[in-house]
Amino acid sequence: MKLKPFRIEQYYAKYEFTAQYMLSSSDAESRSVEELLALEPDARERLDRLWLGYTESPGAPYLREAIAAIYERLAPDDVLVAAAAEEGIFLVYHALVGPGDHVIVETPCYESAFELARSTGAEVSAWERRYEDGWANDFAALERLLRPNTRLLYVNTPNNPTGTLMERGVFEQVMGLARERGLYVFCDEVYRELEHDPADRLPAACDVYEKAISLGSMSKTYGLPGLRLGWLASRDPEVIGRCLELKHYTSICNSAPSEFLSALALRHREVLVERNLGIVRANLPLLEGFFARHAHLFEWVRPDASPIGFPRFKSPQDVAEFCEEVVRETGVLLLPGTVYDQPGHLRVGYGRRNMPEALERLERFLSRG
Numbered sequence: 001m002k003l004k005p006f007r008i009e010q011y012y013a014k015y016e017f018t019a020q021y022m023l024s025s026s027d028a029e030s031r032s033v034e035e036l037l038a039l040e041p042d043a044r045e046r047l048d049r050l051w052l053g054y055t056e057s058p059g060a061p062y063l064r065e066a067i068a069a070i071y072e073r074l075a076p077d078d079v080l081v082a083a084a085a086e087e088g089i090f091l092v093y094h095a096l097v098g099p100g101d102h103v104i105v106e107t108p109c110y111e112s113a114f115e116l117a118r119s120t121g122a123e124v125s126a127w128e129r130r131y132e133d134g135w136a137n138d139f140a141a142l143e144r145l146l147r148p149n150t151r152l153l154y155v156n157t158p159n160n161p162t163g164t165l166m167e168r169g170v171f172e173q174v175m176g177l178a179r180e181r182g183l184y185v186f187c188d189e190v191y192r193e194l195e196h197d198p199a200d201r202l203p204a205a206c207d208v209y210e211k212a213i214s215l216g217s218m219s220k221t222y223g224l225p226g227l228r229l230g231w232l233a234s235r236d237p238e239v240i241g242r243c244l245e246l247k248h249y250t251s252i253c254n255s256a257p258s259e260f261l262s263a264l265a266l267r268h269r270e271v272l273v274e275r276n277l278g279i280v281r282a283n284l285p286l287l288e289g290f291f292a293r294h295a296h297l298f299e300w301v302r303p304d305a306s307p308i309g310f311p312r313f314k315s316p317q318d319v320a321e322f323c324e325e326v327v328r329e330t331g332v333l334l335l336p337g338t339v340y341d342q343p344g345h346l347r348v349g350y351g352r353r354n355m356p357e358a359l360e361r362l363e364r365f366l367s368r369g
Contacts, residue, residue: 001119007339008111020331021358025349026160028194028223028276028307036224036261039268050260055253058244059231063259066266067216067231070193072207074233080240081259083251085190085217085230088243089116090250092186092213092232093152095242097122101151104142108310108340110160113188117154127153131312131345134301135162137170143177152184157202158191161310161340161347163303165195171202175209184239185209190217190230191306193273196281200304206233213239218262220306222272223351227258227265276351280307283350290359294366307351310337312344319346330361 016022037043058064059081067081068074082088089112097103099121105114107126117124125145129135142153155174157166166174178185187205195201205212214233219225234240265272284303291298291311300311313319320336323346327333337345349355 003115003119006111006115008335011335011339015327015333019327019333021333021354021361022352023332023349023355023358023362024308024335024347025352026308026347027220027225027349028351029279029353030223030226031272033261036264039264039271043264047257047260050256052256055256055259057247057253058240059254060256060259060263063263063266064231066263067233070216070266070269071204071214071233073235074206077237078206078233078235078240080232080243080247081254082230082232082247083254084225084228085188085215085219086112087247087250088215088230088232089113089188091243091246092215092239093117093120093122095246096184096239097151100149102147102149103152103154104145104150105154106137106156106159108161108337108342109154109156110188111339113154113156117152122151123147123149129159129162131301131310135159135164135310137166137174139170139173142174146181150181150183152186153178154186154188155205156188158189158195158303158305160188160191160306161308161335161337161342161345162301163191163306163309164301165200165202165305168202175205175212178211179209183211185212186215187212188215190215190220192216192221193269194221194277194280194307195305196277196284197304204233206235210235211239218265221276222265222269223276224262224265224272227255227262229254229258229262276307279353279355280351283352283355286356286359287348287350290363293363297366308347308349310340310342310345310347313337313346319343322346326362326365330365332358332361332365334362 064076206214217230335347
């Protein structure tokens with residue numbers, strides 16, 4: 001297995017913990033342990049008594065029960081808890097595909113979604129979304145990518161980095177095509193429940209199609225990346241079983257405190273979502289106004305979900321050079337689209353409470369001419 005350097009993580013490793021403002025964060029506003037424990041009267045006492053031995057490899061039963069409750073048709077045994085979504089991506093690809101197989105990956109995407117598919121020895125094709133098309137999914141283009149040995153299709157909705165949802169009709173076509181061809185669908189849904197209008201929410205792929213695997217996480221919508229917990233959800237017991245077998249060679253089991261706090265958070269996920277959705281809705285108009293004032297530099301397809309967007313950078317200046325200049329001069333961190341193989345774009349995040357301050361700093365920087 002050979003992997004290219006993870007450009008997104010390398011870039012963040014360089015700046016994330018020294019920059020004063022994260023104007024590119026992919027997660028929503030976080031919370032303290034104290035805030036989580038306040039959600040249930042006896043939570044602190046139960047946490048104090050928590051046994052710090054090994055945990056069950058599939059995840060604690062009470063946590064899998066809380067996760068299954070997110071979905072319409074799942075039972076706790078249909079859930080495998082992982083050490084963050086990143087482990088889930090690794091498990092699915094290396095459990096289900098290998099040399100001789102063909103995988104289709106929707107792009108632009110989080111880098112590991114493509115690179116970990118490639119690392120299995122499978123052939124990998126990109127189902128490309130284009131800014132010029134409003135980041136729309138071209139179903140006909142997907143059909144043209146199919147091969148006799150296509151085994152798995154990766155999709156991401158709501159999408160990272162564009163913050164856009166797959167059109168409902170296309171989503172239904174994708175599921176229908178997968179069922180017809182017997183393909184696995186690996187659907188990255190880590191931003192699900194953070195649709196700006198909840199009426200736009202798509203059903204979870206695992207509820208719609210029996211060979212679909214939904215990827216979830218505590219990190220993004222719920223704003224709890226420090227818990228380092230994610231999960232795979234599927235009604236196909238073979239998928240869960242094979243991923244569990246591989247997990248025995250990776251993390252084996254999860255952190256007991258993280259499982260406890262994640263289950264607590266998920267039992268009250270409406271509280272977490274409501275707060276973060278409020279921040280997103282308040283910040284988005286500020287960002288739109290900023291882009292309108294600097295239309296000579298930026299334009300974008302307005303996101304309809306998540307706390308991120310992927311504006312086009314119209315300056316002749318190299319986008320990576322621009323982002324580095326901004327963070328050096330202002331302490332505001334943007335993410336250049338080069339880490340997504342999209343050098344004409346940059347990623348912005350608007351899920352943090354201090355986004356208006358970050359935007360003000362960037363505005364002053366641009367106004368200097």
